[in-house]
Amino acid sequence: MLDDFLVRAALAAFGLSIATGPLGAFVVWRRMAYFGDATAHAAILGVAFALIFSLPISLGTLIVALAMAGAISWMMSKGQSPDSGLGVLSFGALSAGLVAISFAPGVRVDLSAYLFGDILTVTRSDLVLVWGGALAVAAVIAWRWSKLLLATVSPDLAAASGVNPARESLVITVAIAVVVAVSLKVVGALLVSAMLIIPAAAARGVSNSPVQMVGVAVIASWIASGAGLWASLKLDTPAGPSIIVAAALIFALTTGYRTIRKQTA
Template identity: 75%
Template structure:
């Protein structure tokens, strides 16, 4: 069954959603969308380093994404604006990665595949990386759910309860770096932020509790992945962007449903 490229692509999208659903919910709650984009942009530098050093692509992107997370946290602790730090690091790393790739000897690189993803080219090894990373992140969030949620809703109350909000924030930051690393080939550096934000934002329109929002975000991610792949097959469109378009349509539909719910009845 895994010899069918469409089956592998569907499994990759479903596996990725297991991580982006819960993590994207925290990204929405904490307003970390810009950080997700910046980490994904910096992953291109990881691709360049992996090619130059003959390392697996996911390993290079993971190292750079983790370095980005630590650097931004350090800059924030020094009192520098997080948005400014993210902007400097993001565009510098992206540009450095694009320049460095040109120095990779004898390597022909399809930059579009790294920028927009190539989910139809996912291999069995890629599937193993995606699912291992996604299940690890989902398990981590499940394990620390109450700590992460309390730190997000009320850092002062979390601190009074003996929870270190900064440490929980670092857990989310490092988790985001891992998700970027394992998803680069699936949806690409420019679209991973959308995969994190849109399903979670759509779920927020109708979910009544934080846990329900997480579960619904995962389900929306699954629906977007599968319907986007089908749309790509039927209309011969790029698979990665098609998945994001499907997620956007789901968001639009749930926004309309939420608006209809709030409309007063005469």
């Protein structure tokens, strides 16, 4: 069955959704969309780093994504403006990666595969990487759920309860870096933050509790993945962007539903 490229693509997308659903909820709650963008853009610099030093792409991406997350956290701790700092680091890392790849000796790379993903070429080893990383992220979030939620809702209350808000923020930061590293081939550096944000944002409008929002976000990701792959097959469109378009349509539907529900309440 795994010889069918479309089945492997679907399995990769569904596996990634296990992590992007719960993690995306925290990204939305904490308003970390720009943070996710900056970490994802740094993935291209990670690709260049891996090619130059002959490392696995996922390892190079993870190293640079973690470095980017650490740099952003340091800048914010020093009182730098989050918006300007994230903008500088995000586009600086993306541009540096694009330039650095040109210096990789004897390497010719199709950058579109890393920028927008190439889910239809996912291999069995890629599936192991995606599912392993996604399950690890989901397990960590489930393990620290109450502490993460408390630190998100009220850092002061969390500190008074013996929970270190900075440590919980670090957990989210590392989780985002891991998701970026394992999802690069699925949706690409420019679209991974969309997979984190859009399904979670769609779920928020139709959910009554944090747990329900996470579940709806995962389901929305699955539906978007299936619909996007179907559209890619039938309409001959890029698979990664098609998945994001499907997710955006789901967001539009849930937003319309919420608006109608408020008007009729």
